[in-house]
Amino acid sequence: MMGRLGKVISLGAGLPHPDCFPVKSVSFDYLSPESNFESTDKIEVPDNEALYEALQYTSGRGTSYFDKYCRHHIEIHQKPKYNDWDIVVTAGATQSLEAVLRLLCNPNEDTILAEEFTYPAFLECCNPMRLKVFGVKVDQHGVCPKDLDQLLTNWSGEHKKPKLIYTMPVGQNPLGITMTLERRSEFYKVCQKHDLIIVEDDPYYHLQLDSKQKLPSLLTFDTDGRVIRFDSFSKIMTPGARCSIVTANQTFITKLVVHNEVGIHSSAAPSQLILHELLKTWNDEGFDKWVEHLCDHYLKRRGILDDAFNKYLDKSLCSWNLPDSGMFLWIEIDQSAYPKPANVEEHQWPAQLEDMIFNESVSNGVLLAKGHWFMVDQNLQKVGFRATYAFAEENELVAASQKFGQALKSVHEKLSAK
Ligand SMILES: Cc1ncc(COP(=O)(O)O)c(C=O)c1O
DSSP states (O other), rough: OOOOOSSSSSSOOOOOGGOOSSOOEEEEEEEGGGGGTTTTTEEEEOOSHHHHHSOOOOOOOOOOHHHHHHHHHHHHHHOOOOEEEEEEESSSSHHHHHHHHHHHOOOOOEEEEEEEEHHHHHHHHHHTTOOEEEEEEEETTTTOHHHHHHHHTOOSSSOOOEEEEOOOOOSTTTOOOOOOOOHHHHHHHHHHHHOOEEEEEETTTGBSOOOOSSSOOGGGOOOOSHHHHHHSSSSTTTTGGEEEEEEEEEHHHHHHHHHHHHHTTSOHHHHHHHHHHHHHHHHHHHHHHHHHHHHHHHHHHHHHHHHHHHHOOOOOTEEOOOOOOSSSEEEEGGGGSSSSOOOOOOGGHHHHHHHHHHHHHHHOOOEEGGGTTTBBSSOOOOEEEEEESSSSSSHHHHHHHHHHHHHHHHHHHHHHHH
């Protein structure tokens, strides 16, 4: 093995000797852009410097080569507005989120904001830190900046004024909404006015299905270094790799590197090696082609699910959006179509109705994610479900829609008969 410490003989560092690594090469088959991702070629990584770095303890920043690739990736895709931005390779957006909250928030003291329906793992990260989370209104264009401004301008009461907002600007999970360009600009200005740090979690950035021209990251508006952006390889390459990038100002990144060193140490370096070898072999054109390939794949599936919904879901009972990005579609249940039993309290009815539809769907053999799993405020008087066209087989998308449509109808019939 190469990659020892050169002229200095180290008796200091507690590194295992490379002879003790049982892996001596790595090879894998990958889908090739030349074949339109229909057949495979092979990559072989012999016993070289890159393999040594992947098998040895690695810097908290990530391996030297993946760090370099990720800087390039951010530079060409996200184009931060200021020059001295920095990155750290992390073990997924979820781990990054936890790290950022620990870095910036005081447990049991701080208040943070999120879209009124949000990624449940974000709420799970906030819980053990006992952070108070408030929801911000969103419409079909993303976070409503005027509501955000009003909320912060009129802030009073027992909770501290928020210092941070968590947002998913593309293919929002669970609502499937994408923040428009105008909104991004207005949103950034309101955050500036109230000195909010913005956590931009953007795993669906490359899955902007309908547009050739991708909407720019909030980093492109960021003149103050207040945006902390997460790019994840989970949805565009493979979630098992546990590789993501945090981009932010140098002060935050330096702290996050230290946080890595005392926590995960680094994102798994063999994953970085595999991703790097693949991305290097594909090169930028191959990556772009892969993204197009993924978008075509999801567009087709989105179409199948939407057609099936049009066929099987009764529009007097619900409505849904056709997301232009990401993997999720939001089904809003029309509560007025479902008679409330007299013995149920008004404020408890949305959650109960959602449960009834959920249970009926599961008995029918289909599972959708309940709206209440994503609600910041559990008392929000809304009923909805998140569906995804990402995972089920194409024929299953149709069968699932039929089963869900039946569940909506039979709950309606049961309640109407009472
Ligand atoms: C908004 C959002 N952030 C993060 C993740 C997870 O990303 P990672 O695998 O990089 O932790 C998901 C996946 O569902 C997500 O929807």
